[in-house]
Amino acid sequence: MRLNKLAPGEGAKKNGKRFGRGHSAGQGKTSGRGVKGQHARSGGYHKVGFEGGQMPLQRRLPKVGFNSRMAKYSAELRLHELNIPTADLIDLDELKKLNLVAAFTTKVKVILSGEINKAVKLKGIAVTKGARAAIEKAGGSIDA
Secondary structure (H helix, E strand, O other): OOHHHOOOOOOOOOOOOOOOOOHHHOOOOOOOOOOOOHHHOOOOOOOOOOEOOEOOHHHHOOOOOOOOOOHHHEEEEEHHHHHOOOOOEEOHHHHHHOOOOOOOOOEEEEEOOOOOOOOOEEEOOEEOHHHHHHHHHOOOEEEO
């Protein structure tokens, strides 16, 4: 097989309609656009969702979703990121100093993602059940 010999299968490609080539071509005079009106004109159409002036569906339906205002101030910390700090006591200020959480964060929660291979002492940081078990198994402790 040669790349310059590749071609679509027989009958796979069909030529498109040739508009405006006379009646014998099947799409003459108005070229399948009907007679007069917005659809017959060039550039004459409306935006997606337009319903003839009726209030469009996307504006009739209520807005959905929710953006928590507290989400901006809370952060998640993966378990393996607790290996980074060298201090014996890890608190919110230490995490901010190392840029592990954003500067305006007020709440941090450690989640079970990755492994921890050193004993750490957490103060004022929330942890999930799995993360608590992993920290305690590594010899660490958690002060609420």
